[in-house]
Amino acid sequence: MRVRLEQIRKTFGSVVANAGVDLELRPGEVVALLGENAAGKSTLMKCLYGYVRPDSGAFYVDDQRVEIASPRVARGLGIGMVFQETSSIGALSVRENLALGAPRAPFWSRTRSRVVEQSLEQLRTLAPELDPRSAARDLSSGERQLLELAKVLGREPRLLILDEPTSLLTRPEAERLWAHVRTMATAGHSVVMITHKLEDVAQAADRVVVMRAGQVVHESREVCDRAALLQAMLGESAAAVRTESQPKSSPRTAAARSCARGVSAAAGTARIEDVCFELRAGEVLGIAGVTGNGQELLARVLAGVVRPRSGQLRLDDTELSLDDPQVRSAIAYVPDQPRQQGCAQDLSVLVNLAALQVPQWPVLSRRRFGRDQAAELLERFDVRPRDLDRPAGTLSGGNLQKLVVARELSRSPRLIVVCFPTLGLDVRAARHILDELLAQAHAGAALVWISEELDPLLEHADQIAVMYRGRLRGPIAAASATRAQIGAWMTGVSEAALGASA
Amino acid sequence: MRVQLTASGLGVRAVAAPPKQRRTFPRLRSRALNTSATTAIIFAAFSSAFFWAIGQSPIRLFAALYDGVLGSGFAFSETLVKAAPILLCSLATALPARVGLISVGGEGQLAIGAIGGTALVLSAGDRLGWLTLPAMLLSAALAGAAYGAVPGLLRAQLRVNETISTLLLNYIAAPCVDYLVYGRWKDPDSLGWPSTIAFPDAARLPTYFDTRIHLGLFLGLFAVLAAWFFATRTRSGLILDLLRSSPELMQRAGVSWARRTVVLLALGGACAGIAGIAEASVIEGRLQSGVGAGAGYSGFLVAFLARGRLLAILPCAWIVASLAAAGDNLQLSAGLPSSIVYVLQGFLFAAALIAQHRSAEAAA
Amino acid sequence: MIEILYGLLIGFVPAMIRSATPLLWALLGETITQRAGIINLGTEGQMLVGAATAFGVAANTNNPWLGLASGALAGSALSIGHAVLCLRYRANQFASGLSVWMIGFGLSAYLGSSFVGQSIDGFAPLSAVLGVSIPLLGDLTPTIVLAWLASALIAVFMDRTRPGLALRATGESPSAARTAGIPVTFVQTSAILAGGLLSGIGGAALSIDYAQTWAEGMSQGRGLVAVGLVIVARWSPLWAVPAALLFGAAEVMSLRMQAAGATVSAHLLHTLPYVVSLVVFM
Secondary structure: OEEEEEEEEEEEEEEEEEOOOOOEEEEOOOEEEOOOOOOOOHHHHHHOOOOOOEEEEEEEEOOOEEEOOOOOHHHHHHHEEOOOOOOOOOOOOOHHHHHOOOEEEEEEOOOOOOHHHHHHHHHHHHHOOOOOEEEEHOOOOHHHHHHHHHHHHHOOOOOEEOOOOOOOOHHHHHHHHHHHHHHHHHHEEEEEEEEEOHHHHHOOEEEEEEOOOOOOEEOOOOOOOOHHHHHHOOOOOOOOOOOOOOOEEEEEEEEOOEEEEEEEEEEEEEEEEEEEEEEEEEOOOEEEEEOOOOOHHHHHHHOOOOOOOOEEEEEOOOOOOOOOOOHHHOEEEEOOOOOHHOOOOOOOOHHHHHHHHHHHHHOOOOOOOOOHHHHHHHHHOOOOOOOOOEHHHHHHHHHHHHHHHHHHHHHOOEEEEEEOOOOOHHHHHHHHHHHHHHHHHHOOOEEEEEOOOOOHHHHHEEEEEEOOEEEEEEEEEHHHHHEEEEHHHHHHOOOOHHHHHH | OOOOEOOOOOOEEEOOOOOOOOOOOOOHHHHHHHHHHHHHHHHHHHHHHHHOOOOOOHHHHHHHHHHHHHHHHHHHHHHHHHHHHHHHHHHHHHHHHOOOOOOOOOOHHHHHHHHHHHHHHHOOOOOOOHHHHHHHHHHHHHHHHHHHHHHHHHHHHOOOHHHHHHHHHHHHHHHHHHHHHOOOOOOOOOOOOOOOOOOOOHHHOOOOOOOOOOOHHHHHHHHHHHHHHHHHOOOHHHHHHHHHHOOOHHHHOOOOOHHHHHHHHHHHHHHHHHHHHHHHHHHHOOOOOOOOOOHHHHHHHHHHHHOOOOOHHHHHHHHHHHHHHHOOOHHHHHOOOOOHHHHHHHHHHHHHHHHHHHHHHHHO | OOHHHHHHOOOOOHHHHHHHHHHHHHHHHHHHHHHHOOOOOOHHHHHHHHHHHHHHHHHHHHOOHHHHHHHHHHHHHHHHHHHHHHOOOOOOOHHHHHHHHHHHHHHHHHHHHHOOOOOOOOOOHHHHHOOOOOOOOOOOOHHHHHHHHHHHHHHHHHOHHHHHHHHHHHHHHHHHHOOOOOOOHHHHHHHHHHHHHHHHHHHHHHHHHHEEEEOOOOOOHHHHHHHHHHOOOOOOOOOOHHHHHHHHHHHHHHHHHHHHOOOHHHHHHHHHHHHHHHHHHH
């Protein structure tokens, strides 16, 4: 089955996810779709799978134009997609989970059906030690991902799309997956692997297509040429707008302001292991990395929301503990999901701005306390509309972000932890927030800045590190960091391998 | 507030929408009226259909309802008498709701409070003189508070869902009353329907205006107003709002959700406890089985009708009490069993739930 | 003393089984409902309308089977209210259940008002039907046997059939179930109605078989206990049987102690099932 995508365009609001992409998929071929966060790879494949409707463009299957209106239509065409998020039900057994998606089987038998048997067969190849009677919640996250894969494989798709297939797999599991993918290709199927890891590309792909900022920027059959791939992925630094960023002039004290030693934590499926860094007052630590590698959890641990399982966190010689409000009041935290985690949506903007200080208010204070300071904050951070009394939940995403930043920075913190602070903001607003953050750093705060974009970090940070699979690579001094090295960290390639393939 | 129980090992996942819709938009004042009007219309529709189905004329029955509530001075005062325990018990639900907890424990806390108050009366006898009354009220409040603290601790420390635990505790409290009333506290002269000895005069709450309106009503009014003031005009009230809306934020501010959970449930229990002893002391004049007779669940209904707005509890309690009072009238005028009033209460509840959903939909 | 003990023991097991049966029916119904992810506090009301309707029909037609069937239908009809409120109007499940309970309570009082205090013959026990006297189990009536049968059938249904799988999937994770193509709302509605049906039968068993009379509020909280006991029985229709028997045992003991003169502790015994539920819940 030959599949062709022609000039696929998709925008979400003001963000252009796919800017006219052409792609051809041939039978018997494994194509790796490589790129950073927000390069547009997932969106493109979701369009192909019918999960998302593109704004314009066409799909051709065996040179016939097709309309893919929904995943069901896609499945009917023989296209299958395995998503990153697993939708298995923990309490049910593996077998039952496979049966859930399978088409109608006789009433009395819960799992006897050809599709289920096939899925089980595939699962046996991918994960031989897995007992189909075990409950899905007892599986490791890697095994759950393989379960998802087996579900889709059971329907024998002719074109298989895998979204970040090895993100949760152990090495042996990943090797089995690659072998399986190659077997499928040999059998005449097409496979598309969406990935940000170079090893996936090298091990399993026949052809690699690199996307950046919604467009295809590189395509070749040289799947092992890591240097070229990294260059294509990260590009030359986009002409950085030279801004009025404060020059780093203030001498730093030798003592560390914030440091972490061997911090490990777990929450849900996220994990961080053995994180170490040391920041002096006024320094900026930029943490890059593809989302989902543990950055969000790290931010929560640093902010004092999640208790670390082990390790030590210090702020100016005091050990940070979850139960010490005084120390914690010196930490500012902008979460990755401010609407859900950082604001009280049905309470007013005024209350939200003062939320962390409310326990210190006088007992009989009316809710209009502190209006002047609040109004000033709105002005300073350009939060619109300038209405202190409206519920915070009615603000747009960008303004809500600004509100949260305003609240956090208004307390003269000694440590600032921000997680994707400029996500969803237009250029001017992003610039503004950046200036505020850097001003605070200039005034002596330590800033831990987790970002989805590399360029701002390279420009402003003093130290750079990368979160990869829960571990912190680095930090190293930003001045001596190279794009190649950071790219390598982000994609899981070791230094030696990088040097060897150059 | 989602009920996070999940089946087979961890609980049952209930698809629960937030029971109290918090609104701070000024223009929502008209929306509140809108919802009330919708509730009234749906209630009227349900009740009329029901009356018609049982072969009664809806109009005659609505007239009887009116009569039972506003037909005479006595009817009016009796409605207020019925409203008193409902008012107090509604706080047993409304106070914990400030942090998003759903408690139905008013019924059990009322019974335990009645036990506490009676214990004091029976042991003190005549010795305390005028102190009997305040002491009785205090012990009822403390007993109710203790019984309210239990589900609070279970929730805070063991994460036991408070709705289920308060429900089960209700069913534990009622037989406790029976145990005492049939047993060691039994008045030897009460043969047919066991109860304690009649309360001495010093232990009877004063009544006013030549009616049965008693101190409990005013205590209830005071409690609601105090709660309202506390919730809307003080720092602690604001903290509670923040806790309900964004627990993570308050965690960073060092606010303890666990402590407030227990305190609010205990305070609610204290109010219900006072309702219990008031019923025993004034209305029944003794402690007997079935004290309070459903005021706890009516209180829960009132708290839901009021949608978390404490001042709205006052009219809502009166409305629910009116239904109960009218039920008596229906019995007299139409020969219907007095329990028919539960059908009307249920209709009112269902109507409120439907109206609340429609108004939430309209806002979205 | 020996006489008291002897009096206590003789016929205890059958009495315990008989006392447990109405609750068992309600337990089975609520198990299905909760397995779909819905809590129905209206079970108490459903039992009561089932009891009142069944008694009325059985008394008028002299056919306990018709009574049983009508009780089932009545319980089911009332449960529609809970389904509509929860699923269509997205009401809080506890609130919705309580409103259905209130309506059911009042409705049953009205329906049963004309037969308060009457009594009927109910079902003939097993030994009478077979014409042979069987020790211990001879007093079993159809409602009891059917309840056990239902327990086994429901267990098989849930664990070994596709609809059962759909039910469990819906309760565990409605979103995942929806992704798998399961019509979640339909499954939940069916589960609620099935719960209503079974608790209606439980109420019918109560009025026609166990007590053979009608009194207002005669289920005395069994429906509410069922909601909690389902969790204690780990949502398993098989474990529902011992859970119901525990409750039955406590009740029979308390009744017998009352009859034997030890009235006092009887009431405390009455709290036993609820205390156990609470403790196990922790």
